[in-house]
Amino acid sequence: MIFYVTANIKWNNLRIRGTEMKRTLTIFSMLCFIFFCAYPSGALADEVTVSAAISLKNAFEEIGKLYEAKYSKTKVLFNFGASGDLVRQMVGGAPVDVFASAAQKDMDDMNAKGMVLPGTRADFAKNSVVLVAPRSGKIKSFEDLATERIKRIATGNPKTVPAGRYAAEVFDYYKLMSVIKDKLIYAENVRQVLDYVARGEVDAGVVYSTDAAVRSAEVSVAAEAPESSHKPVVYPIAVMKGTRNEAAAKAFVDAVLSKEGIAILKKYGFRIP
Amino acid sequence: MIMDSSVVFSLRLSLQVAFAATVLIIVIGLPIAYLLARKNFPGKELLDISLTLPLVLPPTVTGYYLILAFGRNGFIGRYLYKWLDWSIMFTWYAAVLASFVVALPLMIKTGRAALEGVDRNLINAAYTLGHSEWETALKVTLPLAKRGLLAGIVLSFARALGEFGATLMVAGNIPGKTDTMPLAIYSLSASGEREQAAGMVVLLTLVAALFLYLANRYSRRIF
Numbered sequence: 001m002i003f004y005v006t007a008n009i010k011w012n013n014l015r016i017r018g019t020e021m022k023r024t025l026t027i028f029s030m031l032c033f034i035f036f037c038a039y040p041s042g043a044l045a046d047e048v049t050v051s052a053a054i055s056l057k058n059a060f061e062e063i064g065k066l067y068e069a070k071y072s073k074t075k076v077l078f079n080f081g082a083s084g085d086l087v088r089q090m091v092g093g094a095p096v097d098v099f100a101s102a103a104q105k106d107m108d109d110m111n112a113k114g115m116v117l118p119g120t121r122a123d124f125a126k127n128s129v130v131l132v133a134p135r136s137g138k139i140k141s142f143e144d145l146a147t148e149r150i151k152r153i154a155t156g157n158p159k160t161v162p163a164g165r166y167a168a169e170v171f172d173y174y175k176l177m178s179v180i181k182d183k184l185i186y187a188e189n190v191r192q193v194l195d196y197v198a199r200g201e202v203d204a205g206v207v208y209s210t211d212a213a214v215r216s217a218e219v220s221v222a223a224e225a226p227e228s229s230h231k232p233v234v235y236p237i238a239v240m241k242g243t244r245n246e247a248a249a250k251a252f253v254d255a256v257l258s259k260e261g262i263a264i265l266k267k268y269g270f271r272i273p
Numbered sequence: 274m275i276m277d278s279s280v281v282f283s284l285r286l287s288l289q290v291a292f293a294a295t296v297l298i299i300v301i302g303l304p305i306a307y308l309l310a311r312k313n314f315p316g317k318e319l320l321d322i323s324l325t326l327p328l329v330l331p332p333t334v335t336g337y338y339l340i341l342a343f344g345r346n347g348f349i350g351r352y353l354y355k356w357l358d359w360s361i362m363f364t365w366y367a368a369v370l371a372s373f374v375v376a377l378p379l380m381i382k383t384g385r386a387a388l389e390g391v392d393r394n395l396i397n398a399a400y401t402l403g404h405s406e407w408e409t410a411l412k413v414t415l416p417l418a419k420r421g422l423l424a425g426i427v428l429s430f431a432r433a434l435g436e437f438g439a440t441l442m443v444a445g446n447i448p449g450k451t452d453t454m455p456l457a458i459y460s461l462s463a464s465g466e467r468e469q470a471a472g473m474v475v476l477l478t479l480v481a482a483l484f485l486y487l488a489n490r491y492s493r494r495i496f
Contacts, residue, residue, distance in 0.1 A: 088465050152363065157446075159464045185363050185445050200345045201362050 047075045048248045049095060053102035053162065053235065054080040054189045055127065055208050059268040060100070060256075066264065067255040074248040082189040084160030090115060090240065097249040100237040100256070102127070102190075102208075103162035107236040114241065121238035124256055125270040127208040129166045129225040129233060134200045139222045142170065145204060146179045154185045154196040154205035163190035166230040167206035173229035194219065208233065210269040234273055280473060282449060283457040290365060290453055291434040294372035298380045298429045303422065306384030307410065321381070328378035332438025335375055339443045343370065365451055367444040372433035379428040383492075387421020388414060424492040431484035435477070 052060050057080050064076040079086065079094075083101035087109050090096050099116075101107050110116050133139050138149065145153055156164030164186065171177045187193045190207050197205040198218035205219075212221050237256055239249040255261050262272055308314075309321055327335045343350040345360045354360050361367045391414050399409040415422070437455040444451040446460060454473050461470035 085463055088463055091465070157460070159460070184447075186447055188446070199340075201360070 046073065046245070046248075047077055048072075048097045048243075048245055048252055049077045049079060050098040050100070050252060051079045051081070051086040051090065051094070051096045052098075052100040053083045053086070054191045055102055055163070055211055056080070056100060056125075056235070057191070058214060059210075059265050059270065062264045062268075063256055063261050066260055067252055070260075071251045071255045072248050074245065074251075076252065082156060082161040084162070085189070088160075095242075095244070096240050097243040097245060098237065098252050099240055100124075100235060101162065102233065102235055103165065103231070104234060104236060105165070106162065107238060110238075110240075117239040117241050117243065117246070120250065120253060121236055122253065122257060123234050123236050123273045124261075125235040125265050126273050127210055127233040127235070127270055128227070129163070129170060129206060129230055130209045130212050130221045131204060131223045131225070132194070132197050132207055132212050132219045133204045133222045134197055135218060135220055136200070137203065137220065137222065139204055141223045142174045142176065142225070144222075145171075145176055145183070150180075150203045151183060152185050152202040152204075153180055153183045154187055154193045154202040156190050156193055156206075157186040157188065161187070161189055162233075163193065163207060166225075166233060169230035170206065170225045173226075213269050235270075277469075279448065279452075279457070280469065283452055283454045283473065284476065286365060286368075286452070287434055287454040290368045290372055290436075291430050293369045294376060294433040295426060295430045297369070297373045298377055298433075299426060302377050302380035302425075302429070303384060306381045306422075306425070307388055307414075309381065310385045310388035311414070321385070324381055325378040327375045327439075328382070332371075332375055332436065332440075333442065336371065336439035336442030339367075339371060339374065339439060343367070343443065362443060363445040363447060363451060365444065368436075368440045368451055368453055371439035371443050372436040375436050375439055376429040376432040379432055380425040383425030383428060384418075384422050387418040387425070390421065391417045420491045424488045427484055427488040427491060431481055431488070434484075435481060 050060065050064075057078075060078060060080075064078060067076055068074070079089075079096070081089075083103060083106040086096075086099065086101070087106050090099065090110065091113060099107070099110060107116065107121065111121075131139070131142055131145075139145070139147075144150065155167040156162070158164040158168050168177070171180065185196065185202055187196060190211055193205040194207050194211045194215060196202045197207075198215045204222065206225075209221065209224065212219055237253055239246065239253060243249045256265075265272065305320070305324065309317060340362075341347055343353075343361050345351065345354045345362065350360055350362070361370060395413055395417065396409060399413045404412065435455060436453075437459070440451075440453060441456060441459075444453075444456075446452055446456045448457075448460075452460065454477055458470050458473050458477070461467070461473070
C-alpha cells in the first residue's frame, strides 16, 4: 500500500508543499492523540463480561437490563458467538467472567481446562432443534432434504457451533448424511444459518426453535427434530475462574436463574430444565 | 509443517481464485484504466471513484454490496436464479468475484497512472504517422507503460490471493469447496488447530513478500 501511494504521488506529479504537509501531519497527530486518550485501555473492575451462545442473544440482552436495574450497579458486556469460538477465546486468554454455552460439551471443555469456578455451574435452559425454510419454501420434513429441489442446506460448522453438531446428529438419525453431504453450507454460528435461510440464499437450515421465532416473518419451521434424534439441548452457565469480580459474576448467574430471568427465557421460547 | 490434503486443497484453490480474478482484472481492468487515462467522457471521475471504493472500504462493505447484487434475491442474482436455476453464492466463482472487485482498484489506479505517464508527444507522433488509435495503443502506449501495468497486475494478484472479508460473505467458508487459504487459516485458528494454521501463515507470508518484491522491481524501472 505504501508503494502504491508513493508511486501514485509521483506519477500524478502531485506536489505537496512543505507547509501543507506539515499542517496535515499536525492534524493527523492531534487526531491520534484524541483517539488514544478517549479509550481507556483494559477493562474496568465494575464491569462483568458475559460470553454466551449466540442463540441466547435476545433473552440475555433483556436479562442484562434486568440485572443492571435490580441486581448490581455493575455494567454487563456481552460477547455472543458460537460456543466453540467462545471457548477458544477464553482458552486464548480473553477475560470473561460468566460463560453460557449451548451444549454441555463446550462447558465440559472449559471444565477440563480447570477454568470453571467450582460450584457455580448450573443448567438453566432447554431448546429444541428445528428444520427451517424460507417462507416461500417447499419442504415438510427432514427426509425432503434428500430430494432434488433442495440444493443448499445451511448448518453451523460442527467444529465450533453446537447447533451444527446437533444438526449432524439429526442427519445421522435420518440416515441422510451421505446423501446431503455436498449440499451443506457451514455457517460460523447459528444466527448466520438463520440469516442465510431468511435471505433465501439456502433452501433449508437447521437452527433452534427459539432462533426460528426471532425471524418468524421470514422463515417458517418445516419440522421439529424428535428429541431422541440428538443429544438433549441443555444450556449450562458458570462463573469463570479468574473473574475479577466474583460477586457481580455470581449475581449475573443468579439473575438468569431468578423468577424474572426464567420468565424472560420462557418468553423467548426456551424451556426450563 | 503439516501438509495434509485440506491444506493442499486450500493452497490450490487460493491460487486458482487469484489467477482467475487476475485474468478478469486484465481483461476488464486494463481497458478501463486505458479509457480513464486517455479519454474524457462525462462521469469519468465517478467511474474511477466507484471502482476504486473497494480499495478503501472495509471488505465487509464490499461483501454487503455483492450480496445485494448477486444474492439469490439480489437485483442481478434474482434473474440468474430464475433463469439458470443457479446462484453464485457459496461457490468458488463467488470467491473469484469478491477477489476481482477488491483487487480491481489496484490495477485501475496503477494502470491509469502508468498510462498517463506515457509521453504524449510519442503518442501524437504515432497518430501523425498514420497509426490508428488501436495500433497506437498496442504498439506505443501499452509497451511504454508496460512496467507500471505489470506492477498493477502483480499487486492485483497479491491482493486477490489475500482476500478474506468479502469472500467470507459471498462464498462462505465451506471446507473442501470455498475455503481459500485466508479462510482456512481463520477456521483453523478459531478451532484451535494452531500448528495446521502456522504452515499456511508462513506460506502466505512468503508468497505475499515475493509478489511485493516483484511489484517493486517492475515499478522502480519506470522512473
